[in-house]
Amino acid sequence: MTEDVDEQPRGELTVRLVAMPSDTNANGDIFGGWVLSQMDQAGGIAAVETAQGRVATVAIDAMHFIRPVKVGDVLCVYTAVDHIGRTSLKVHIEAWARRFRTHRREKVTDATFTFVAIDDNGRPRPVVREQAKAQG
Secondary structure: OOOOOOOOOOOEEEEEEEOOHHHEOOOOOEOHHHHHHHHHHHHHHHHHHHHOOOEEEEEEEEEEEOOOOOOOOEEEEEEEEEEEOOOEEEEEEEEEEEOOOOOOEEEEEEEEEEEEEEOOOOOEOOOOHHHHHHHO
16 A cells, blocks of 8 residues: 555544554554544543533544554544534544654544433433534
């Protein structure tokens, strides 16, 4: 797979952390579930800020693992709110690796996560449209 050197991350940098040896799978690469978890956390941050309250992940659409993440890479997760519904939000999430030693940046995965705004009882609630519009 060739890399488009002009490709830039889409959205706002939301989470950034170092991939550690304890996060590896049997092949020595960073476990895909760990990357997914970081993406879910970043998406949750963006959704909470937009919805102005609690949210829950309800769906992940078409996640594509493009390249492996290695120990020592810095995982950078970017988020962009694509759609705000009555009670839900769709957040486009990209994970990029800044490679250890070379500092070369490569996109490693992307997906669209759907979050639903919930009240204190865990039931769907309307997204506060005025605040969401001001952020978007």
